[in-house]
Amino acid sequence: MxxxxxxxxxxxxxxxxxxxxxxxxxxxxxxxxxxxxxxxxxxxxxxxxxxxxxxxxxxxxxxxxxxxxxxxxxxxxxxxxxxxxxxxxxxxxxxxxxxxxxxGWTAGEGDDWHWVGSLEEAATKATQLGERIFLTSGRQGLSAFAGCTGQWFLARCVDPPEPPLPPKIEILLDRGPYDVPGELRLLDEHCIDVLVTKDSGGTMTAAKLVAARMRGIPVVVVRRPxxxxxxxxxxxxxxxxxxxxxxxx
CATH class of the missing domain: 3.40.50.720 (NAD(P)-binding Rossmann-like Domain)
Structure with missing residues (x-):
């Protein structure tokens, strides 16, 4: 055998x-x-x-x-x-x-997506697009935004992140899956005007992209390595x- x-x-x-x-x-x-x-x-x-x-x-x-x-x-x-x-x-x-x-995700009609090659590029682009930025790119990459002193950030992570972090940041500990109504409430309650994400693909976290489209919010998307x-x-x-x-x- x-x-x-x-x-x-x-x-x-x-x-x-x-x-x-x-x-x-x-x-x-x-x-x-x-x-x-x-x-x-x-x-x-x-x-x-x-x-x-x-x-x-x-x-x-x-x-x-x-x-x-x-x-x-x-x-x-x-x-x-x-x-x-x-x-x-x-x-x-x-x-x-x-x-x-x-x-991976693909932009559709009504989406305002900005593709970048790294989180450092995402930080530069996001701060050009708005003042209240929703980070959904994971806790390990938040240091790329630490030098952004003029913007306010909401960062959603599964576990608490470690410094360095942006000086004006609120941490939301949560994990998917998420739905569109919940994502819309989150965008509205925090007056978000830019969303940052990685091109993770799949359906568990895609609701934020729909919510951003519905609110006319630009999305900075980091390409896959x-x-x-x-x-x-x-x-x-x-x-x-x-x-x-x-x-x-």
Whole structure:
């Protein structure tokens, strides 16, 4: 009887949790890996590990030592470091790797979007567009706005951010999913005139974009970082089918 192979899902996203559930239902042994940057993360079904791997070489060692047969990178679109380590480490260990990546957002009729390449560029653009800025780009990038002394900021994060921060800022601790009525209330109550976000994609946090369109508020959108080329799907079922096919070989 052949030894049981493990599927390693690099997670922390809704898609990663859905994939872990789907594969577990199919009888696959899944280990979900979380970075450990959120204090109380939503946990997937099955086995979970928390923490880094020690770069590409450490990732390759983990794959070999733990009989990993397939890797699925279902991390956040901006989790560039682990994405790079996964591609290079899987290549060294000769383990097939799939990227499960949600589709990015696309501006529609009535949207006033301003695309930038970094949070530093977002800070420059946002302060040109308004005075009361809603930051939904995550707690780790708030330092890019620390030098903005003339504007007021509302920053929504899952966990409390660490300094440096803008001098005039209110922190809202919350996590999605969000709905349009709630986002409209938030924009109105705080007199927001600019929204800053990363191109995270998906539906859990897209309501803010609809609300901004309805209020005529400009949106500064940070483009996704480049990732190494690998096989990629956008659908959880397609990812589960890909994994099942690889394990059957």
């Amino acid at each position: 052949a030894p049981v192979q493990t599927v390693l899902v690099l997670g922390g996203t809704a898609e990663a949790r859905a994939l872990a559930a789907e594969l577990t239902e199919r009888g696959v042994h899944v280990v979900s890996s979380l970075a450990g940057r959120v204090a109380n993360p939503r946990l997937p079904v099955g086995e979970v590990r928390v923490g880094g791997f020690g770069g590409p070489d450490g990732f390759a060692r983990y794959l070999t030592e733990n009989r990993v047969g397939v890797v699925v990178d279902a991390t956040h679109p901006f989790a560039q470091r682990i994405g790079n380590s996964a591609v290079h480490g899987a290549a060294v260990a000769r383990i097939p790797l799939l990227r499960l990546a949600r589709r 480049a990732r190494p080329v690998t096989e990629i799907v956008e659908d959880v079922t397609a990812a589960a089918d890909w994994v099942s096919a690889r394990l059957a070989r």
